[in-house]
Amino acid sequence: MMLQISPRGRQYLKTAETLLRTAKTMTDRAVAGQLKALADDYERRAAKASRDDADKASARLAYNVERAWSA
Template sequence: MTVQIAQRGKAYLETVRTLLRTAQTMIDSVIARRLKALADDYPRQAEKVSRLDSTKALARSAAKS
């Protein structure tokens, strides 16, 4: 199943890239691991907000009809 990523979801994915880049350059391994763990959760969050945004858009569309 292919999920269409909404604009807000794309922002989440950009944040993931930033977190991963930062984690890779960190000297403190504890902080790097925390950033990596946070980044690992963001794709799930991006998918979740994309679904919510799509559901809201469909509800608005149905309400206008």
């Protein structure tokens, strides 16, 4: 199943990319590792945000269809 990335998810991914770019320029391995871990967390947040936004949109659609059929 292909999941489309929501605008909120795109923002999380943009932040993750920035963190990864910054991590690549770090000479301190500990700081670079922390930035990479944070970027991974933001990638997980992007996926979750997109799933949550899709679920909310689906629920709104189901509610509107049900309301239209009962009218």
